[in-house]
Amino acid sequence: ERAGDVRYVLRDYPLETECNDNVPQSIHPAACEAAVAVRLARTHNREDQMVEWIFANQPSLTPEFVKQGARDVGQVTDFDAKYASTLESVKSDIAVGKALGVSATPTFFINGTKIDGALSPQYFQQAIEYELKKAK
16 A cells, blocks of 8 residues: 555565574474475566465475475476575575564564564554654
8 A cells, every 4th residue: 555655575484493493393394495485486477376375285285295386386397406595595584584583473573663473454554554654
């Protein structure tokens, strides 16, 4: 609703020990692969479809199933070849999350105010409107 006034930035913070040393145990199996799959699907303009597929299949995700989804949904044909280098960019997001005190997903920040967990859309709208009024 406020295009140009609000900037939305999405970062990865997979809750899986394979790529995130900040979590004591893996909560989302194949989360590292899923983050990579989304980034690679983005290069084929298939990011939204990949995200939708991941959330629809979250209970049954395995690394191999994510690779298959990346191929079938994200049109990614070189997942294995690009995995390590793309995972490094995911780890950069993880480092930012650690510096900001992220420990769970989702975590949101609105003008530096940290919100742990999801809120109903109307509460986000109110918080954004409040911050926009403060900024003027």
